[in-house]
Amino acid sequence: MDFSSFLTSLGTSFVIFLLLMIVFAFLSSKPGNNVVYYPNRILKGLDPLEEGSKSRNPFSWIKEALSSSETDIVAMSGVDTAVHFVFLTTVLGILVLSGVILLPVLLPLSATDNAVKTQSKSQKSSNGTFSELDKLSMANITAKSSRLWGFLIACYWVSIVAYVLLWRAYKHVSWLRAEALKSPDVKPEQFAIVVRDIPHAPQGQTRKELVDSYFKAIYPETFYRSIIVTDNKAVNKIWEALEKYKKKLARAEAVYAGSKTDAKPEGTRPTNKTGFLGLVGEKVDSIEYYNEKINELIARLESEQKVTLREKQQDAALVFFSNRVVAASAAQSLHAQMVDTWSVFDAPGPNQLIWPNLKIKYFQRELRQYLVYFIVALTIFFYMIPITFISAFTTLDNLVKYLPFLKPIVNIKALRTVLEAYLPQLALIIFLAFLPKLLLFLSKFEGIPTESHAVRAASGKYFYFTVLNVFIGVTIGGALFKAFKRIEKNPNLGEIASLLAESLPGSATFFLTYVALKFFIGYGLELSRIVPLIIYHLKRKYLCKTEAELKEAWHPGDLGYGTRVPGDMLIVTIVICYSVIAPVIIPFGALYFALGWLVLRNQALKVYVPTYESYGRMWPHIHNRILASLILYQITMFGYFGLQKFYYTPLLLPLPFLSLIFGFVCAKKFYPAFQHPALEVAANPLKEVPNMELIFRAFIPPSLRSEKIDDDRFEDALSQTSRATPV
Template structure:
């Protein structure tokens, strides 16, 4: 790829990103967009304010950048939980390591690459990007020691930073667990594959079993019922409650041009006017549905955390497929529909999902190969002769080769996260957070395979694979192919990185829906969107993919590093803004994304070293090759140390810590209160009666409480708004930090 084509892509993506960021800084100040750019609680609290017209409201301002920058990690932990903090720590780690890599590679490696061969450099804009890669260094060059030295600096720095991040995150995670209110999941064990008995029900079998073996510590249990119909009714009831809260008499009387966006308020009005005895009968019918059939699954609650951990870890039967136990997820995190899956089917489902995922990855060879054909104008002109005249225009050829391939690939890749979420659901995850984590891993493998490996070999995939006579040839072929694809990787960082951040902060889907509701459906007081959880299954793989590309290209093509640094700095600001304003924490994995990040970083380092070993072999530098081998061994040993030292603390909680927490609760007299919470924490249908029978009374009570709370919060936020921003508009929502610090 020519440098001018790459600069065209830089210009297009920079213009899009700057335009959207400026537009966001204006749109977020408009009172009509509160429910788009801020969470439900802040939007409802701020909607009651009267914002005077002001010209400053329509001028871009960097106030959101300042707020995001000043937000501390303690605020992130309080608002988004451990997963949000780990996500931010991944970004901080990436900024630190690539700052080091950029300094060493841009000032030492890049000049060696550029002047690696004896040639006359003419106009730099007409140069190809391969001139800036290691491919431009002549064989047996004495300057290859710079690449080996840079590889050592990057590897040692990455391992050191990883070690300190592990220690910091482990301490924070432990403090977060011990400092949080008592969690029902710490006292509860999920029991699956309860044996069937003709003499007694599943519930009786569970009670008899745990009373026999855990009599001193057993507290209670809750059976899981087949809930497909009931769960749908619960979801509909929650939606009805939200609509009731946001629909006023004025809105219901106005005509609607698009009923699909406005809903049918008359139906809700009919439901609310039903007599109490009718609604009571609805609740009773649902209760009867709930007890239709029990599953061989139960939530068993214990009196202490330590007893629950012991029951979860021990083998309860000679047959490992019976009485299978594990620690229960949090009540709000339970994926009730998957608990009905028989335990014996899980291994079959996992194999089927694995086969389907691999097949989906290979199906994606078609669009990826098409994308790579766009980078080769000669092949494209040969396949489509009628386009030859168009490709003679420089700007069009630069757009086609420098911008279009990455855009098309990104559009195809949008299908991956929802597909992997479906696969993870079929796989049988028992929690929403577990399903999201499983989808995150699948999306990560999928994107690395398609964006890196397939693109490197996609010139002629089958031809490249047939050339491999043995595994030893893999580093050699990767070393030959990567410098030729560095232009695509750089444009991908621009398009999928810079542009995606601006799209993320703009929230175009919710913004468009808000506009349609206001100007077509004529709804003035538009209720805020439902709770949005952070999309870890898409954003974590994107971060790790860019880190993967950064490590691979740092020594071979260091020109990518400045653009990666810009991306990570923008990501640090954008995602912190989204965590404190847009996304709400409904459930979390407890920081389980950090081990995924660690494994990906180690794999990136090892693969970088293997490819460098192949490059040094091609360039006939035995000294550099000899020094690279100990680096690979040292990286693997460091990974094994971290696996033994840090990983167990992310998978389990120490018995010493659990015992101390139990003793503190007993001394503080909180155990009785905890036992009362456990009696209803995992009751599958405890909210149906409230949702369908008492929806009006509950809404009225919440409205009265919400008015009092929002008036106090609005007064506090309004004062902070005047101190921070003179616009007199919606920047007040950023001050969620105020109540937290108190």
């Protein structure tokens, strides 16, 4: 890619971004679109527009985003979102502080040297790889030059800035988490633990009695009740069918009410066919039919609930304590002499538990974990092959070479420039969209018991996938492809090495475009919410009849950490790795995170509704991955300096070790408090005596809840042995 196509790419992206901005300013000012642009505020029962901003200035959202505090974020979107902003600001800080030193120092050093020109003159074979951007990169430094000292010091500067900011960030997130867990509000998950691997009950004792007597013996004063985990597959199915019919009934009633026009006050009773997809079978009155179905299903649900609670108990349970210090302590204490029985962990939020995974046995979980790691490793390894080919083929020159019939199209100058700018990046982005679902599925298969943990696990896998395949794959893959071609003529190891050194700055341009494309188009789409808006309006017009259906149509979902974090991580990796080789990338990276912060701030405050709260447990993962990027960068730099034949390259060797030690110290100092709640935090006084009955009921899955008040039906799996007075 040459310089002009890079500028075209940048320009086009910026124009699209501006257009999306204008669209956003226009659309978001229409009150009819409030549910798309302010759903979080509406769901929280707030006025869509903030007090001060009646004017609907198209840029007022920027002012609002900038003036919002971390406390606002925690209040509106939870600790997890606040932690995501810590991530964005930390990376932004690293990039800005690096750029402030690196740009004014390294760019002049590169620009005034002329290795690239000399090289491309001497090696006539490789015309076209020379570009204006390469002149600003480290590739333009003559080998063994003492100018390399500047780059070496820059390597240290970036690392030290990263350490300092990461340390401060970890400390801050730890504080955020502690503050949230200290909260005097009663949170159900702070009074419960999950027990797995319950041993078989002895003859004449039910599983519930076993659990209750076990915990009653250990916590005679604070044990409240327990819920035995059941296999809810059947009951969930009936419950879902019931919910579906309830919706259909509401819809039929709304249709019926809508048909009562002035002209025809009695209305038309809606009808439907009972057969496949409502297309065949007997025609019936919908309202009557659905009512009938609902009554039938309620009866079936009740009997299935009884069967489930009595006969489908699994070897796992939720145990409730009337004191949150005891619950926090119980969640991290060893209960049984044999560790593969009575294993415990602290309960997550009620909606986060993955019930089917709770019953999986201790060693089976271990086994599944390694199996999944193995599968993921295979996936990462075999995806490498197509990625290598994509990066090698998706340059226009290559396409024309291998698919000559494209030549007439490509020869149109304007089209060619645009295609050249976008083709490789688009291919990559589309390619990466397939993966997250698979990885989330695999993570759940591991036996991970909570949603947030599964998302973290999937996001970790996705990170390693993107770094290994996209970053290393594109860099090395592209280089290898070029190398193969050249080596056919002149096979020689030194040739490969110098080619690699050449191709690193070459790929920098590729990634620069990738970053620019991602932030302009990505954040433009994100902010303007064009797609959800269109979907909402289509649904509203043609599908939704009831209030509930409408609400479902505009429900915004959550921030999607599972893909958002690794996506941003890839940018972090790219920008940090190229920060010294091609410092030009730093401003783009900084812009990406600054813009990302701004847009996401708006979205967090007004749009997205988090589905769960893990109190910042994402941070250690983010931290470790930034550190992994940093180590990758340090190793890359070590190799790259070696290729530049710099005599003092070994001076870079301490850096990766420094990073490892830093990571080790952070893990020792901060991590355990993310694994388990610290007791000093849980010991903070509550503002009211917890209502244990409410806490207990919060954990009963909806399909097992009964509308009747009496509790007798739950006696089988939900214990009632103790009703300690809460402390």
